[in-house]
Amino acid sequence: MQATDIRDPDYFHRVVDCQWACPAHTPVPEYIRLIAAGRYSDAYLVNWRSNVFPGILGRTCDRPCEPACRRGRVEAQQAQVPEPVAICRLKRVAADFKDDIRERLPRRAARPNGRRVACVGGGPASLTVARDLAPLGYAVTVFDQDARAGGMIRTQIPRFRLPESVIDEETGYVLDLGVEFRGGQRVDSLRALLDQGYDAVFVGCGAPRGRDLDLPGRAEAAAQIHVGIEWLASVSFGHVERIGKRVIVLGGGNTAMDCCRTARRLGGADVKVIVRSGFDEMKASPWEKEDAMHEGIPILDYLVPKAFLHENGRLTGMRFEKVAAHRDERGRRKLVPTGEPDQVFDCDEVLIAVGQENAFPWIERDIGVEFDESGMPVLDRVSLQSTLPSVFFGGDAALGPKNIIWAVAHGHEAAVSIDRFLEGEDVRERPAPAVTMISQKMGIHEWSYDNEVARDVRQKVPWRDVNQALRDIRVEVELGFDAKTALREAQRCLNCDVQTVFTAKQCIECDACVDICPTDCITFTMLPADGAERTLRAGLRAPALNEAQPLYLATGLKTGRAMVKDEDVCLHCGLCAERCPTGAWDMRKFLLTVTHAGPGCRSSQRKAA
Numbered sequence: 001m002q003a004t005d006i007r008d009p010d011y012f013h014r015v016v017d018c019q020w021a022c023p024a025h026t027p028v029p030e031y032i033r034l035i036a037a038g039r040y041s042d043a044y045l046v047n048w049r050s051n052v053f054p055g056i057l058g059r060t061c062d063r064p065c066e067p068a069c070r071r072g073r074v075e076a077q078q079a080q081v082p083e084p085v086a087i088c089r090l091k092r093v094a095a096d097f098k099d100d101i102r103e104r105l106p107r108r109a110a111r112p113n114g115r116r117v118a119c120v121g122g123g124p125a126s127l128t129v130a131r132d133l134a135p136l137g138y139a140v141t142v143f144d145q146d147a148r149a150g151g152m153i154r155t156q157i158p159r160f161r162l163p164e165s166v167i168d169e170e171t172g173y174v175l176d177l178g179v180e181f182r183g184g185q186r187v188d189s190l191r192a193l194l195d196q197g198y199d200a201v202f203v204g205c206g207a208p209r210g211r212d213l214d215l216p217g218r219a220e221a222a223a224q225i226h227v228g229i230e231w232l233a234s235v236s237f238g239h240v241e242r243i244g245k246r247v248i249v250l251g252g253g254n255t256a257m258d259c260c261r262t263a264r265r266l267g268g269a270d271v272k273v274i275v276r277s278g279f280d281e282m283k284a285s286p287w288e289k290e291d292a293m294h295e296g297i298p299i300l301d302y303l304v305p306k307a308f309l310h311e312n313g314r315l316t317g318m319r320f321e322k323v324a325a326h327r328d329e330r331g332r333r334k335l336v337p338t339g340e341p342d343q344v345f346d347c348d349e350v351l352i353a354v355g356q357e358n359a360f361p362w363i364e365r366d367i368g369v370e371f372d373e374s375g376m377p378v379l380d381r382v383s384l385q386s387t388l389p390s391v392f393f394g395g396d397a398a399l400g401p402k403n404i405i406w407a408v409a410h411g412h413e414a415a416v417s418i419d420r421f422l423e424g425e426d427v428r429e430r431p432a433p434a435v436t437m438i439s440q441k442m443g444i445h446e447w448s449y450d451n452e453v454a455r456d457v458r459q460k461v462p463w464r465d466v467n468q469a470l471r472d473i474r475v476e477v478e479l480g481f482d483a484k485t486a487l488r489e490a491q492r493c494l495n496c497d498v499q500t501v502f503t504a505k506q507c508i509e510c511d512a513c514v515d516i517c518p519t520d521c522i523t524f525t526m527l528p529a530d531g532a533e534r535t536l537r538a539g540l541r542a543p544a545l546n547e548a549q550p551l552y553l554a555t556g557l558k559t560g561r562a563m564v565k566d567e568d569v570c571l572h573c574g575l576c577a578e579r580c581p582t583g584a585w586d587m588r589k590f591l592l593t594v595t596h597a598g599p600g601c602r603s604s605q606r607k608a609a
Helices: 009-015 017-021 028-036 040-051 054-059 072-079 085-099 124-136 166-175 189-193 228-236 254-265 287-292 404-422 466-469 483-490 512-518 533-538 575-579 604-608
Strands: 118-119 139-143 178-184 200-203 223-228 246-250 268-272 303-311 312-327 335-339 343-346 349-352 391-393 434-440 441-443 500-502 523-525 551-554 562-566 585-593
Touching: 009 017, 009 040, 009 085, 009 585, 028 040, 028 604, 040 054, 040 085, 054 085, 054 343, 054 404, 085 124, 085 483, 118 287, 124 139, 124 166, 124 200, 124 466, 139 500, 189 200, 200 404, 223 228, 228 254, 228 391, 254 335, 268 523, 287 500, 312 349, 312 512, 391 404, 404 434, 404 575, 483 604, 500 551, 533 551
Parallel strands: 118 139, 118 200, 139 178, 200 391, 223 349, 246 268, 246 349
Antiparallel strands: 303 312, 312 335, 312 343, 434 585, 500 585, 523 562, 551 562
16 A cells, blocks of 8 residues: 555546546536536636536536536435435536626637648537637638538437527537538538648547338338437428327437437327336436436337338337346346247337447548448547548547537547647647646635535426426426525535645644544554555445545554545545644645647647747
8 A cells, every 4th residue: 555646636636526527527516616606607617618518518418427426425325315416407507697708708819820620510529629729720610411500419409408599509609719610511522621621630420320220011111110310300400390199219328218208299199118128227317217207208128129010001010029137157138038928019100219320431441541340430549530640530420429528528639639730749648637736724714615514405406397398399398497496506515626635744643633524534544464455445434445436545644554534435524624733634626627729738848949
């Protein structure tokens, strides 16, 4: 066991679990404190720098931050129902209550730098690249087959989840930076695009093709069977305005949830979702499943589709085989038929939402961009550079379908790579983040942040009446928090970025901090003879069982003991620092800011020159 090196930026970054889990590393506690203070515009701009689309993501993000939230783990340890902070909905609060922030956004570059960058696709990855590069003087052109920017944000997310006005506003912030948007202009040849003299090309066209099901009856009943993402796009553009009364949706992801809820609003009276896996194994986010069931849509599991049934060329139903999950001797799951009779469900239309695939027919195979056996581009997974050095990928087009926040993260990384590439630097070298540690001490027993731990349960977001919501596909269902509710939810945040920092040489080993700690996360002990971390974890005042979360270990005490703090359940309440008679403990705000494209991402030698 070695003493913890808290100078390593990743140490305290990992302690801020929500920021660590966010692909774009948004400083979550920072903007939540700003919301609590009523500084909504400041909170929005903190988000905007990291995730570019706070209003959009505040409604649609897949929320990788929330399962990581320490609040849930602390509550579970205290035998409460674990409920993480509603981070995503607070992001929306910043967007809903902000002032006009246009004057605080970056300006168009006063002087072009002479470099031209093309972005293929107008979705979140490409718009992030454009947002990062345009203010630096790059001439960025975004191509998209649709007339308006947004990509899958606009075409695949229903308006009852995401109003078009929010899309227009936040894509507009990017385009107003001097980005040229060529809507309705499909790129059919990468070679032809490169021949136009672009210095770099970013491919952010998403995963535009939905998977189909080649089952008996598919061809005969084709008119009533639709691929989910294509059908959602047709609804978005007004090409589809109604659907049959009886609808089956195949698939267990978020697209399936959007399909079934949209079908209910277009006239589907009997809409059901059928999945081949178990309910708990579905890829859809838990809240997406809850929303669908709240609207009266049943989800039937462990049913494998076998055939589309039809009469005289018209779909009449589907046949399914009932299966059960079994695990072999290696623990691998396998779906095994139960032997029960096949189940038949009558239906008028079927929506297939069983996954998405990439398609790059427009990229010639002889220009230097290599593809693997599955048809995906061969990339450096850090720089996102392809085997043709001037071509970069991001979002679903790079590593397969994920979600918006991953696309944004890829856009930031690709922008860094493009900037370094065009500056003649190694794209594999990544810029270090900016890190600050500031003491929050205002007095002997006073801090500059609210360190009281609120006992409130997670606040419920208000919903529009379901009957009213189902009558109009453009009526937003979730209403968002009001200011009072947002404050109560923000106060549930444990301020995980305000770190307890220990200075061993000032400690007199009085154990006052141990006595006052409400979670028993501090232990002064001799290190185990075998030097094993697992032995140390088991012997603490409260055994530290979550090995994914580091221990804060400090040595150099006069008695030879070590201070060990379990970061997993620390409340960041500051009581240890208040009680300490010598100031050995301090509360310091840790702020990590990811370095984006620009001078900060280039080598020190070049910056000095």
